[in-house]
Amino acid sequence: MRPSDQNEKKRTPTAIPRTGPRTGPRTGPSQVPSHVVVVGGGVAGLFAALALSRRGNRVTLLEAEALPECASPVEAFELWERRGSPQSRHSHAFLARLHNGIKELAPDLYAELLEAGAQPLPFSDLVRGTFENPELIPEDDEIVLLACRRITLDWVLRRHIEKSTQAQCRNDIKVTGLIADRDEATGLPRVKGVRTQAGSGEVEEIQADLVVDASGRNTPLATWLNEIGSAKLEKDSEGCGIFYCSRFYRILDNVETPSLEGPIGGDLGYLKYAIFMGDSRIFSITLAASPDDAPLRKIRNPDIFQAVAQSLPTTCRWVDSAIAEPITDVYTYANLKNVRRHFIADGQPLALGLYPVGDALLHQNPISGRGCTSAWVTAWLLADAYAENPDDPLAFALAMDQGVNRELVPWYANQIEQDRAARERSEVDVRGEDPFAFQREDGSVDPKAYMRSVLAHGLVPALREDIVVMRAVMRVFNMLEDPRDLMAAPDLLGRVLGVWGRREEREPLRMGPDRGEMIEKIASASP
Incomplete structure (x- = not known):
C-alpha cells in the first residue's frame, strides 16, 4: 500500500476468492x-x-x-x-469487509439487517467528526462498518x-x-x-x-x-493476555443519542475501552485488562464497571443516568x-x-x-x-x-x-515504570520502549491529525489491506515519525486516569 498515491486503486480483499459469485448448483442437471x-x-x-x-x-x-x-x-x-x-x-x-461482502453477495440479507435496526457506520462520517474539511477519496466508500x-x-x-x-x-x-x-x-x-x-x-x-x-x-x-x-x-x-467485560445499555426514551464524534475508545496501557453502537437504541461498553492485574479484575462488579466507565472521557456521557440505563449485568470473557x-x-x-x-x-x-x-x-x-x-x-x-x-x-x-x-x-x-522511556542510562535505546513511544506519541495522535494515516489504519483494521503493508510504507512511516518528532510540542492526550488514579476509583467504588 502506498498512502502517497491516493488515486491508485488499492487491492481490496473480497469474500469471494477469485472466481466471482456462482449461484447455480455445482452438479450437472x-x-x-x-x-x-x-x-x-x-x-x-x-x-x-x-x-x-x-x-x-x-x-x-x-x-x-x-x-x-x-x-x-x-x-x-x-x-x-x-x-x-x-x-x-x-x-x-x-468490519467493513463483512459489511461490504453482505451488501454485495447477499443484498436481501443486508436489507433485512437494516430493517432490524443495524446501522452502517461510514468512514466519511467518522472523519468529519475528527477533521475539518477532510479530503475524501473514492476508496473511502469501502470503509463502512455495520453496527x-x-x-x-x-x-x-x-x-x-x-x-x-x-x-x-x-x-x-x-x-x-x-x-x-x-x-x-x-x-x-x-x-x-x-x-x-x-x-x-x-x-x-x-x-x-x-x-x-x-x-x-x-x-x-x-x-x-x-x-x-x-x-x-x-x-x-x-494466551491473549487479556480479559474483557461488556455491559449493554439502552438510551432513554425522548433522549438524543450522544454523538460519536472523536475517539470511540482508548488504550491506557493497563486498560482498553470502547463504545459499540447496537440496534434498537442499545449500545454496549467494553473494558479490557490483563488477568494478572488483580485490582483491575474487579471491573467484573457492576458498580465498579459503572464507576470506571464514568471516569473515562469517551464513555462518561454515555453512561450518565440522564442518558442511558444499564439493561444487563456485566458479561465477562476470560481465558x-x-x-x-x-x-x-x-x-x-x-x-x-x-x-x-x-x-x-x-x-x-x-x-x-x-x-x-x-x-x-x-x-x-x-x-x-x-x-x-x-x-x-x-x-x-x-x-x-x-x-x-x-x-x-x-x-x-x-x-x-x-x-x-x-x-x-x-x-x-x-x-x-515509564513504558515509553526508551533512552537507557548507557545511551543505548530500548527498542521495545521506542516502538511503544512511536505508537503512543506518533501513530495515535497522527490518527487525529492526518487523514492519510487514519485511512491506512482503518483499512487494515477493517481487513481491507494486509497488516504487513501498514508500517512498511515509507510515506506512512514518515508521517507517523513526523508527528512523533513533535511530541514535546503537544499537550499530552489524556484518554483517562493513570493506573494509580484508577485503582483509587476502583477502591472507592468497591462494595
Whole structure:
C-alpha cells in the first residue's frame, strides 16, 4: 500500500476468492445436489450454510442448543443463552469487509439487517467528526462498518436462511462423532457423515458428502479425528493476555443519542475501552485488562464497571443516568487465546470430506473484532473451493488451506504480535515504570520502549491529525489491506515519525486516569 498515491486503486480483499459469485448448483442437471452437514449454528455455521446453499448444495445445519423461537432480535437477546457461543453476549463491531461482502453477495440479507435496526457506520462520517474539511477519496466508500448486536445478526441471519434457502436448520442436536471409512487412493480417513444425539436422547446417523465443523473454539474435532484413525490434529495456541467485560445499555426514551464524534475508545496501557453502537437504541461498553492485574479484575462488579466507565472521557456521557440505563449485568470473557488448528499436515488433510471453519479453525483475540468477518470470508472460500473441486476432496482441502493462508493468516499473525506487545506494556505499567522511556542510562535505546513511544506519541495522535494515516489504519483494521503493508510504507512511516518528532510540542492526550488514579476509583467504588 502506498498512502502517497491516493488515486491508485488499492487491492481490496473480497469474500469471494477469485472466481466471482456462482449461484447455480455445482452438479450437472441430472445429478442430485451434494448434501453438506454443517455442525454448529453460530455465525460461522450460518454463514457456511448460506454460502453453500447459494452454490446449490443441500445443507443441514445442526445446532446443539435448543434455541426457542423468537419474534424479534430483542426477544432473542433476552431468551437465547448461547452457552456454546459466550461472545454473543459481548460487544461487536462488524468490519467493513463483512459489511461490504453482505451488501454485495447477499443484498436481501443486508436489507433485512437494516430493517432490524443495524446501522452502517461510514468512514466519511467518522472523519468529519475528527477533521475539518477532510479530503475524501473514492476508496473511502469501502470503509463502512455495520453496527448491531451479535444476537441481532444471528437472529436475522438464521431467519433469512430458513426462509430464502433450502437449508434445514435443526436445533437441540449434538454431534457425537464422525462416520468414516478409509480412502483407498490416499489412505486417509474419508468422512461420510455424523453421529448425533438429540436432547430427547434419540440417536441418529446423518450421511453427508461434506461435513463442515463450525462448532466453535472449543470444538471436539481432535477427539473426532482420533476416533476415525486420523493423524493428530496439531494446533498453535498462545494466551491473549487479556480479559474483557461488556455491559449493554439502552438510551432513554425522548433522549438524543450522544454523538460519536472523536475517539470511540482508548488504550491506557493497563486498560482498553470502547463504545459499540447496537440496534434498537442499545449500545454496549467494553473494558479490557490483563488477568494478572488483580485490582483491575474487579471491573467484573457492576458498580465498579459503572464507576470506571464514568471516569473515562469517551464513555462518561454515555453512561450518565440522564442518558442511558444499564439493561444487563456485566458479561465477562476470560481465558482468551489465539489458536490456529492445522488441518493440513505434510501437504495432506487429516481427513477427506471434512473441513473446520470459523473459530474451530482459527480464532484470535476478540478485542480485534475479526471473528465474524473471518467466518464470512472462510464460508465463501469453502463454498467456492467445493464448487471448483466437486469430486476431488483432496484438491478441495488444499484449496481451502491456500485460501486461509492468503486471506486470514496475516491478521492472525499480526494479532499475536499485538498481544505480545500489549502484555509487555501492561507488565511495565504494573511495575510502576515509564513504558515509553526508551533512552537507557548507557545511551543505548530500548527498542521495545521506542516502538511503544512511536505508537503512543506518533501513530495515535497522527490518527487525529492526518487523514492519510487514519485511512491506512482503518483499512487494515477493517481487513481491507494486509497488516504487513501498514508500517512498511515509507510515506506512512514518515508521517507517523513526523508527528512523533513533535511530541514535546503537544499537550499530552489524556484518554483517562493513570493506573494509580484508577485503582483509587476502583477502591472507592468497591462494595
